[in-house]
Amino acid sequence: MRAIMLDATYEPLGIVSWKKAWRKTLDLKDRYGNILHEAKANVLWTYPDKIIRSEHAKWDWPAIIILKKPSGRNRKTRNIRPSKKSILIRDLYTCQYCQKKLSNSSGTRDHVYPDSLGGPTTWDNLVACCKSCQQKKSNRTCEQSGMFPKTTPREPTLIERFRNGVRISNSTERRTWMLGLKKLGLEYLMNGEEE
Numbered sequence: 697m698r699a700i701m702l703d704a705t706y707e708p709l710g711i712v713s714w715k716k717a718w719r720k721t722l723d724l725k726d727r728y729g730n731i732l733h734e735a736k737a738n739v740l741w742t743y744p745d746k747i748i749r750s751e752h753a754k755w756d757w758p759a760i761i762i763l764k765k766p767s768g769r770n771r772k773t774r775n776i777r778p779s780k781k782s783i784l785i786r787d788l789y790t791c792q793y794c795q796k797k798l799s800n801s802s803g804t805r806d807h808v809y810p811d812s813l814g815g816p817t818t819w820d821n822l823v824a825c826c827k828s829c830q831q832k833k834s835n836r837t838c839e840q841s842g843m844f845p846k847t848t849p850r851e852p853t854l855i856e857r858f859r860n861g862v863r864i865s866n867s868t869e870r871r872t873w874m875l876g877l878k879k880l881g882l883e884y885l886m887n888g889e890e891e
Contacts, residue, residue, distance in 0.1 A: 697743055697759070697868070697869060698711050698712060698713055698714060698717075698869060699712055699713075699714055699716075699717035699758045699759055700759070700760045701717060701720075701762075701763070702761070702762040703767050704762065704764060705766055706882065708858040709763075711862070711865070714748075714758065717739075717758040717761045718755065718757075718758055720735065720736045720737040721738060721739050721758055722735055735764070736763060736764060737761040737762060737763045738761065738762055738764060739758045739760070740760040740761060740880055741759045741760035741872070741876030741877075742758055742759050743756075743758075743868075743872050744872070759869075760877070760880070776857070778817065778822050778851075780803070780805050781800070782857075783822050783823065783824050784800070784803050784805075785857070785861060786819075786857070788860060788863060788864065791803070791825050791829055792824055792825060792845035793806075793823075793826075793833070793843050793844075793846070794826060794829050796826045798824060798826060804824075804826075804827055804830055805823065805824060806822065806823055806824075806825035806829070807821055808822070808838060808849060809821055809837060809838075810835040811835075813835065813837070819851035820849055820850055821849065823845045823849050829843065855885070858885065859885075859886060862874075862886065874886065
């Protein structure tokens with residue numbers, strides 16, 4: 697189970713592992729009660745019936761956390777490289793040529809205008825692709841191969857990256873996050889997504 701991490705301004709920063717979310721919400725004290733590490737975030741929503749246990753304590757499993765202080769990073773302009781994984785997430789793990797569903801192992805990225813012909817490795821020139829379509833298209837242009845992507849590739853906005861991350865999450869995470877965002881009055885972050 698992972699967690700949504702929000703900035704203090706309620707802007708989504710991303711989806712993080714449960715361990716990272718849990719650590720950010722912990723106050724660690726020594727045996728005399730002195731604070732060794734102050735929590736950097738608060739838990740806004742938890743997974744129902746999920747508990748993190750240690751020998752001496754237990755905690756609710758965080759589903760949505762919010763940082764106590766603004767992160768100070770302008771993530772709207774932060775450049776994220778168009779890696780294989782980020783392209784697969786942007787295109788919702790769907791081959792842009794044949795619409796086949798992809799996985800991390802079956803999917804790859806394809807240069808719309810081939811790299812071998814000087815095509816750049818940018819968001820605007822990369823699409824998710826299955827290996828058979830990539831081999832079929834080879835190092836030809838769309839016109840030469842007769843294969844055109846279903847959507848025009850472009851760099852996703854911060855909110856699109858967040859929404860796509862939620863869309864490809866497992867059903868338990870998605871249901872919990874959608875319910876939590878709705879109850880917290882933050883459903884606008886998902887802009888009409890179904891529960």
